[in-house]
Amino acid sequence: MRSHLLNGLTAEHYRSSVTEGVERVAAKLATTDRPFTGVAVDALTPRVDAIDLDAPLGDTTAVLDELEDVYLKDAVYFHHPRYLAHLNCPVVIPAVLGEAVLSAVNSSLDTWDQSAGATLIERKLIDWTARRIGLGPAADGVFTSGGTQSNLQALLLAREEAKTDSVANLRIFASEVSHFSVQKSAKLLGLGQDAVVPVPVGHDKRLQTVALARELERCVQDGLVPMAVVATAGTTDFGSIDPLPEIAGLCAQYGVWLHVDAAYGCGLLASLKYRDRIAGIEHADSVTVDYHKSFFQPVSSSAVLVKDAATLRHATYHAEYLNPRRMTQERIPNQVDKSLQTTRRFDALKLWMTLRVMGADGIGQLFDEVCDLAAEGWQLLAADPRFDVVVAPSLSTLVFRYIPSAVTDPAETDRANLYARKALFASGDAVVAGTKVGGRHYLKFTLLNPETTTADIAAVLDLIAGHAEQYLGESLDRAS
Numbered sequence: 001m002r003s004h005l006l007n008g009l010t011a012e013h014y015r016s017s018v019t020e021g022v023e024r025v026a027a028k029l030a031t032t033d034r035p036f037t038g039v040a041v042d043a044l045t046p047r048v049d050a051i052d053l054d055a056p057l058g059d060t061t062a063v064l065d066e067l068e069d070v071y072l073k074d075a076v077y078f079h080h081p082r083y084l085a086h087l088n089c090p091v092v093i094p095a096v097l098g099e100a101v102l103s104a105v106n107s108s109l110d111t112w113d114q115s116a117g118a119t120l121i122e123r124k125l126i127d128w129t130a131r132r133i134g135l136g137p138a139a140d141g142v143f144t145s146g147g148t149q150s151n152l153q154a155l156l157l158a159r160e161e162a163k164t165d166s167v168a169n170l171r172i173f174a175s176e177v178s179h180f181s182v183q184k185s186a187k188l189l190g191l192g193q194d195a196v197v198p199v200p201v202g203h204d205k206r207l208q209t210v211a212l213a214r215e216l217e218r219c220v221q222d223g224l225v226p227m228a229v230v231a232t233a234g235t236t237d238f239g240s241i242d243p244l245p246e247i248a249g250l251c252a253q254y255g256v257w258l259h260v261d262a263a264y265g266c267g268l269l270a271s272l273k274y275r276d277r278i279a280g281i282e283h284a285d286s287v288t289v290d291y292h293k294s295f296f297q298p299v300s301s302s303a304v305l306v307k308d309a310a311t312l313r314h315a316t317y318h319a320e321y322l323n324p325r326r327m328t329q330e331r332i333p334n335q336v337d338k339s340l341q342t343t344r345r346f347d348a349l350k351l352w353m354t355l356r357v358m359g360a361d362g363i364g365q366l367f368d369e370v371c372d373l374a375a376e377g378w379q380l381l382a383a384d385p386r387f388d389v390v391v392a393p394s395l396s397t398l399v400f401r402y403i404p405s406a407v408t409d410p411a412e413t414d415r416a417n418l419y420a421r422k423a424l425f426a427s428g429d430a431v432v433a434g435t436k437v438g439g440r441h442y443l444k445f446t447l448l449n450p451e452t453t454t455a456d457i458a459a460v461l462d463l464i465a466g467h468a469e470q471y472l473g474e475s476l477d478r479a480s
C-alpha cells in the first residue's frame with residue numbers, strides 16, 4: 001500500500017498514474033460531440049449504487065474504466081460550445097496545470113510554515129487584483145472557496161465595522177436580483193429576518209439609485225442602522241451591473257460600507273474593451289471576485305478584497321498551535337489571520353500560471369469575445385419574432401423566452417418554455433438555464449465559451465423552438 005503514497009520513492013508511479021488519467025480526459029475532450037448525454041438520474045443512480053466501496057479494484061486502469069462508466073461518459077462538459085447554461089467557464093490549460101501542481105505539492109495556505117512561497121504568490125495576486133480594481137495602497141484580501149464565502153466574509157467585516165449596540169438594527173441593501181448568498185450571509189451573521197432590504201431594479205435589471213436613496217433615508221428615520229450596500233457588478237441572472245458611481249456616492253453620504261459583488265463581472269478587470277463598464281468599483285470597501293467564473297479558472301478560485309487591510313482583523317483569531325500572537329510581531333505572514341478557512345488550498349497558483357503564460361490581456365480577450373458574442377446573440381433574438389428577450393447584455397448573459405404565435409395564455413407559454421429546457425437537456429444537444437422574470441418562466445444563456453459561435457446560438461434557438469412547438473402540438477392533441 002505504501003506504493004500509493006506520493007513521495008520520492010513513488011515519483012514514477014505518480015507520473016504514470018496521473019498521465020493515464022490525463023490521457024483519458026484528453027481523449028474525452030477530443031471526442032465529446034455534445035455537452036451532455038442526457039442520462040437520466042434513474043439510469044445513472046444504479047450504476048453508482050452498484051459499486052462496493054469496501055472492495056477496491058487496486059489497479060488504476062480498472063478504476064479509470066469504472067470512472068468512465070459512472071462519471072466521465074455522462075458528465076456535463078462545460079468546454080462544449082453548446083453548453084450555455086450556468087456561470088461555468090471552460091478552463092484554460094495553464095490553470096489546469098497549476099491545479100495538478102498544487103494538489104501534488106499540497107501546500108496549505110493557512111500559515112507560512114505550511115506554504116512559504118505559496119503565501120507570497122497568493123499575496124502578490126491579491127495585490128495585483130486590488131490594483132486592477134483601484135482599491136488604493138492600504139488594500140488587502142485573501143483567496144476564498146467562492147463568491148458565497150467572499151460575500152459572507154465581506155459582510156462579516158461590514159457588520160463588525162457598523163456602529164450599533166444591537167445587530168437587530170442592522171440593515172443590508174441589495175437589489176432584488178442580487179445573489180441569494182447575501183441573504184444567506186445575513187442569516188449566518190445572526191442578523192434579523194428583515195435585515196436584507198431588497199431594492200427595486202429598473203427595466204435594465206440595475207438597482208435604482210433613487211429607490212436606494214429612499215430606503216437609506218427611511219432606515220435612518222426609523223432609527224435603524226444601514227450596515228452595508230451590496231452592489232452587484234454582473235447579476236447572476238442578467239449580467240446587469242448596478243450603477244456603481246451613484247451607489248458609491250450614497251454610501252459616502254450615509255457612511256455605509258459598500259460591498260461590490262463582482263463574482264461575475266470581475267472578468268472586466270482584464271478586459272481590453274469594456275473595463276469602463278465597472279468604473280466606480282474602486283470606491284468599494286470590499287469586493288468579491290470569482291476567477292472561476294470569468295477568468296476561465298477551474299473551481300475553486302475566488303477572492304475577497306478590502307480597501308482597508310485593517311478591517312481583516314475581524315476575521316483574526318490566534319491559536320497557540322498555529323498562529324500565536326507573537327508571530328504577528330515577528331512579521332510572519334500567516335494568511336489564516338485573514339481567512340474564514342483554516343486549512344486552505346493554494347488555488348492562487350492557477351491564476352498565477354495563467355497570468356505567467358497568457359497574461360491578463362489573454363484572459364481579457366477571451367472575456368471580451370464572449371461579451372461580443374452575447375451582443376450578437378441579442379441582435380439575433382431581438383430580430384426573431386419567435387422570442388422575447390429581456391435586456392441588452394452588459395456582460396455575456398441573455399434571458400429570453402419562446403413566444404408561440406397562437407398562444408395567448410401566459411401559463412401555457414411558461415409550460416412550453418419549461419418543457420423546451422427539459423427536452424433539450426434530455427437530448428444532450430445543448431444545455432441552457434432558466435429563470436423567472438415578472439413571475440414568468442424564461443430561458444437563459446450564460447455565454448462563457450469563446451468557442452461558441454452565433455451559428456451555435458441560432459441552432460440552439462431553433463432546437464428550443466422545435467421542442468416548444470412539439471409540446472404545444474401535443475398539448476393541443478390532449479385538449480381535443
Ligand SMILES: *Cc1c(COP(=O)(O)O)cnc(C)c1O
Binds near residue numbers: 147149234235236261
Ligand atoms: C456565482 C455568484 C455568487 C456565488 O459565488 P460561488 O462561487 O458560486 O459561491 C455570488 N454572487 C454572484 C453575483 C454570483 O454570480
